[in-house]
Amino acid sequence: MCDKNKALKLAIIGCGAISANAHIPNACKSPLFDVVYLVDKNLELANSQASYFDIPNAVDDFQEIIGKVDAAIVAVPHKLHYDLTIPLLKSGIHVLVEKPMAISFNECQEMIEVAKENKVLLEVGHFRRIQPVFQLAKKIISEQWLGKIESFTAEEGVVFSSPVASAAMFKKEQSGGGVLLDTGPHLLENLLWWFGDYGNLQYWDDACEGVEADCKLELTFDGGVTGSVNFSRLRNLKNQVNVKCEKGSIEIPIGWSEDIILKYDNADYETKVSATNEYTGQGNLGYLYNELEFFASTVLSSDAYFMKAEEAAKTVRLIEQCYANRQNLDLEW
Amino acid sequence: MVKKGAKVFVTGATGFIGSRLVKTLFQQYDCEVTVLVRDFSKLSSLSRYPVNIIAGGLDDENALTEGAKNADIVFNLGSAMDGSTEYFKHINVASLGRFLEISKQNGVQKFVHTSTISVYGCPESGIINENRKRQYGNGDYADTKLDGEKLVVDFAKQNDFQANVIQPTIVYGPFGGCWTVARLLGFPRSRVILVNGGDGICSAIYVDDVVNGMIALANKDTICGECFLVSGEEKVTWKEFFGYYSEMLGGTEFIEMSKEEALEYYQNTQRVPSTIAQLKDLFRDQELRHKIRDLPPVKIPYQFLKKCLPRKLSDSVIGQVVDHSEAFSVTDQPQEVEKPIWTLIPEEVSFYASKAEVSVVKAKNTLGYTPKYNLKEGMEKTFKWASWARIL
Numbered sequence: 001m002c003d004k005n006k007a008l009k010l011a012i013i014g015c016g017a018i019s020a021n022a023h024i025p026n027a028c029k030s031p032l033f034d035v036v037y038l039v040d041k042n043l044e045l046a047n048s049q050a051s052y053f054d055i056p057n058a059v060d061d062f063q064e065i066i067g068k069v070d071a072a073i074v075a076v077p078h079k080l081h082y083d084l085t086i087p088l089l090k091s092g093i094h095v096l097v098e099k100p101m102a103i104s105f106n107e108c109q110e111m112i113e114v115a116k117e118n119k120v121l122l123e124v125g126h127f128r129r130i131q132p133v134f135q136l137a138k139k140i141i142s143e144q145w146l147g148k149i150e151s152f153t154a155e156e157g158v159v160f161s162s163p164v165a166s167a168a169m170f171k172k173e174q175s176g177g178g179v180l181l182d183t184g185p186h187l188l189e190n191l192l193w194w195f196g197d198y199g200n201l202q203y204w205d206d207a208c209e210g211v212e213a214d215c216k217l218e219l220t221f222d223g224g225v226t227g228s229v230n231f232s233r234l235r236n237l238k239n240q241v242n243v244k245c246e247k248g249s250i251e252i253p254i255g256w257s258e259d260i261i262l263k264y265d266n267a268d269y270e271t272k273v274s275a276t277n278e279y280t281g282q283g284n285l286g287y288l289y290n291e292l293e294f295f296a297s298t299v300l301s302s303d304a305y306f307m308k309a310e311e312a313a314k315t316v317r318l319i320e321q322c323y324a325n326r327q328n329l330d331l332e333w
Numbered sequence: 334m335v336k337k338g339a340k341v342f343v344t345g346a347t348g349f350i351g352s353r354l355v356k357t358l359f360q361q362y363d364c365e366v367t368v369l370v371r372d373f374s375k376l377s378s379l380s381r382y383p384v385n386i387i388a389g390g391l392d393d394e395n396a397l398t399e400g401a402k403n404a405d406i407v408f409n410l411g412s413a414m415d416g417s418t419e420y421f422k423h424i425n426v427a428s429l430g431r432f433l434e435i436s437k438q439n440g441v442q443k444f445v446h447t448s449t450i451s452v453y454g455c456p457e458s459g460i461i462n463e464n465r466k467r468q469y470g471n472g473d474y475a476d477t478k479l480d481g482e483k484l485v486v487d488f489a490k491q492n493d494f495q496a497n498v499i500q501p502t503i504v505y506g507p508f509g510g511c512w513t514v515a516r517l518l519g520f521p522r523s524r525v526i527l528v529n530g531g532d533g534i535c536s537a538i539y540v541d542d543v544v545n546g547m548i549a550l551a552n553k554d555t556i557c558g559e560c561f562l563v564s565g566e567e568k569v570t571w572k573e574f575f576g577y578y579s580e581m582l583g584g585t586e587f588i589e590m591s592k593e594e595a596l597e598y599y600q601n602t603q604r605v606p607s608t609i610a611q612l613k614d615l616f617r618d619q620e621l622r623h624k625i626r627d628l629p630p631v632k633i634p635y636q637f638l639k640k641c642l643p644r645k646l647s648d649s650v651i652g653q654v655v656d657h658s659e660a661f662s663v664t665d666q667p668q669e670v671e672k673p674i675w676t677l678i679p680e681e682v683s684f685y686a687s688k689a690e691v692s693v694v695k696a697k698n699t700l701g702y703t704p705k706y707n708l709k710e711g712m713e714k715t716f717k718w719a720s721w722a723r724i725l
Contacts, residue, residue: 235722
């Protein structure tokens with residue numbers, strides 16, 4: 001049940017899995033939001049979610065919310081991020097758009113410009129930026145706890161079985177891409193944050209005119225750090241970043257632990273460093289709640305950015321270049 | 334004809350054989366493929382190709398009509414795999430009947446229905462070919478598949494409709510559920526029974542050979558209402574088949590049992606365990622043991638004994654007071670826990686003991702079917718995939 005006396009009047013656009021499982025319950029729980037609209041092209045879905053969470057309005061056209069809300073969460077198929085975000089920003093509505101910010105760098109740049117022109121906030125759902133374990137990783141890497149950074153390997157993947165409300169994410173015309181565009185933005189954004197901008201890249205994936213389920217990148221960052229990244233929807237990978245440094249290596253877990261392991265060359269011991277906050281232990285749901293709080297705080301006080309949209313746009317540029325330089329990952333299966 | 338531009342409608346496309354079929358239809362034949370999908374979360378593999386997706390189940394007549402009206406060929410691999418007897422009948426028989434009618438009404442030229450070797454029951458020996466008498470009594474899945482294939486055969490003959498049935502045997506390969514992934518994940522956690530030393534016949538077939546058999550059947554004109562068994566051609570034993578997985582895993586604990594011993598073992602597992610045995614099972618859970626140890630009535634004497642007596646003596650006393658077996662220990666010493674035996678139900682015992690051999694003569698003579706992969710080659714591909722998939 002939503003408390004109707006909250007600060008920001010919010011619309012949530014897109015009632016798929018991420019909204020149903022995180023954004024809607026989180027926004028309803030937060031004292032900073034009054035969720036007044038749910039929007040989905042599938043009006044039946046919007047109505048059922050609105051009824052379940054006791055939200056007063058459910059509509060199938062996002063234009064209906066214009067002039068009636070302060071802010072919106074855009075959680076629709078990737079290809080529609082730009083199409084929906086631009087008119088919302090132009091109408092003076094603050095937007096938190098799910099990652100990836102859009103499917104092309106040009107779209108991202110236009111979104112940023114429109115947000116500036118209309119003096120509204122545009123944030124992107126890169127919630128790992130506020131996760132303590134990734135912030136700690138940034139500190140360890142920046143401060144070179146184990147000496148100069150040399151290289152890294154990173155992989156993120158599970159056999160995909162999450163409930164999805166529609167097939168949109170598997171249709172190229174709606175999703176714009178596969179695992180690179182869907183799973184990739186979080187980790188790639190982390191790598192750009194930790195290592196700086198990239199120079200060269202090579203990219204392989206297994207798509208055969210559809211969307212990729214498995215892919216591989218090789219990257220060289222401007223500071224000389226090189227590494228490889230794997231993403232998959234077909235296999236359970238380590239879900240870890242391993243950073244090779246001058247004096248040892250750093251193991252950064254992705255999603256399954258808050259502990260970073262520091263391994264020293266020529267030593268028979270290792271160090272575990274942990275990073276937690278009040279949301280730790282609640283899984284992604286807690287950090288997504290934290291993300292909403294940041295979004296609301298930024299709208300209300302404009303000094304609580306967790307990440308600027310310009311940085312999210314860099315991730316989209318990297319992904320766009322991957323697709324432009326695609327090579328075939330020839331898997332027998 | 335399965336050829337460039339052919340319009341193909343596939344049910345069960347997100348499954349093991351179905352997804353491999355779709356891959357082949359795209360990559361080797363450049364077909365236009367439409368799939369019926371009930372659970373979108375299983376689309377990862379299929380969505381690598383530009384498939385048309387129709388949302389729905391096998392009992393959704395609108396969805397079946399939408400798929401059939403644009404299809405030259407139907408591959409029906411969808412099936413109920415679990416649920417009530419009524420549900421099995423609803424999906425595998427009643428809905429199949431409607432699907433045949435809908436396909437015929439909408440101009441489908443070929444209908445390839447996937448059945449199973451299980452319709453023949455579990456003969457102890459001899460040759461299994463398509464003339465062999467089918468048997469009921471092998472569970473809801475097999476029994477309704479048998480009803481289903483009868484329905485296909487009758488419908489085809491009565492309506493002069495080119496609907497035919499393929500009967501795969503033990504299908505293994507990349508992404509294979511029962512005969513690949515389940516074994517690779519289960520063997521390291523279990524002791525595996527080899528019935529009669531594993532000398533029963535395993536009619537194994539690599540998944541690509543099933544797909545090739547299905548395509549050969551779809552490409553055959555002028556036959557209707559026929560069944561075709563497809564299998565590998567080698568004579569393979571279960572010991573050899575499971576041996577490949579053991580080798581991939583760096584060893585498996587096999588236990589050789591006669592058929593009678595395996596059945597007796599099963600019967601023993603079905604007896605209501607004694608209270609002590611139930612307690613032992615309960616106390617295999619280390620977390621639970623520690624919770625109980627921390628209850629005040631146990632914790633106080635436990636701590637007293639631990640503190641006051643020499644270590645060896647305290648362990649011994651605690652063991653006598655609280656511990657009646659190694660699995661009942663409250664000590665912190667790591668215990669070597671024996672892996673559980675992978676229990677076989679009686680139907681499985683008979684299945685693994687069977688020395689019946691499958692004949693693919695009909696498929697060879699009528700369809701020109703020839704399996705491409707022997708067990709060694711198929712398992713080499715499976716190993717390569719399993720390594721990539723991080724299952725090993």
